[in-house]
Amino acid sequence: SETLPDSDPSVFHKRYLKKMRDLGEGHFGKVTLYQYDPANDGTGERVAVKALKQENSQVLEGWMKEIDILKSLYHSNIVKYKGCCTELGGQVVQLIMEYLPLGSLKEYLPKRKLGRPQALMFAQQICQGMEYLHSKRYIHRDLAARNVLVENESLVKIGDFGLTKYIPEGDIYYRVREDGDSPVFWYALECLKENKFSFASDVWSFGVTLYEILTRCVHRQSPQEFREMMQDTQEQMTVMVLIKLLEKQHRLPGPENCPHEVKILMEQCWAADSAQRPSFETLIEKFEAIRQTYWL
């Protein structure tokens, strides 16, 4: 019989999505592993499906923007958009992405003894994805090892764009109102003080992500050193205490046997003056040079 003409490959039908397991939760969304199996013979491909945790009107607009942003990004270090799945009757779409089998850097790092060349290669790849994102005038606002995914032992991709915002031409900052679960240890000083996000505040977050890579994320959660530096008394660590620390030039300590030039680069990412921080373009050049020395 006449087979149906090839339908749009970016349309995924709910009935063929077979849930396998939960992968993780972000701010307003959760990501689940499905097998998309239209032949219903178990040979379908695995896909990562992101859905809103609870559908309410104000997050809906942001959700559609997040889907449109990922749809517009094409880079080897950014997770690939595959399509959407509309709930029958529901108005909320689910985002279908390629599935990266090795999970986030946060989980991968403590398990694998990353050699230094591999660690520096991962760091450079994150910079390449971020340089591309900034070239489209997007700021990520949530760059951390938990949001970097591992394809294989020589390829990582930025995997979540839940807080990504567009910065209009001519603007420098994006201001947001404080939201509850802010990842304060990854926030630049100006974000903590004035909620001002910029390309330069992404570079600060990259510095913390680089720290996570070099310390192999051995700490349970956010960089443990800050908590210790604050003589973590009983009182709940406030943003104010972190701001005071940072204003007194306290920074995360150089990881053990961290190459000197990498330590310098990390500290430049954490410059109090955002204008002093390198661009991702510059960081890529620096990692190229450093990796050459390690390979020779």
Ligand SMILES: COc1ccc(-c2cccc3nc(Nc4ccc(N5CCN(C)CC5)cc4)nn23)cc1
């Ligand atoms: C913030 O949480 C997430 C979770 C998943 C994703 C995401 C988006 C787009 C593609 C994609 N591929 C994978 N892969 C993956 C593989 C294994 C795990 N596991 C998490 C639980 N662990 C106990 C086992 C590994 C997580 C994610 N995750 N993932 C993004 C953010």
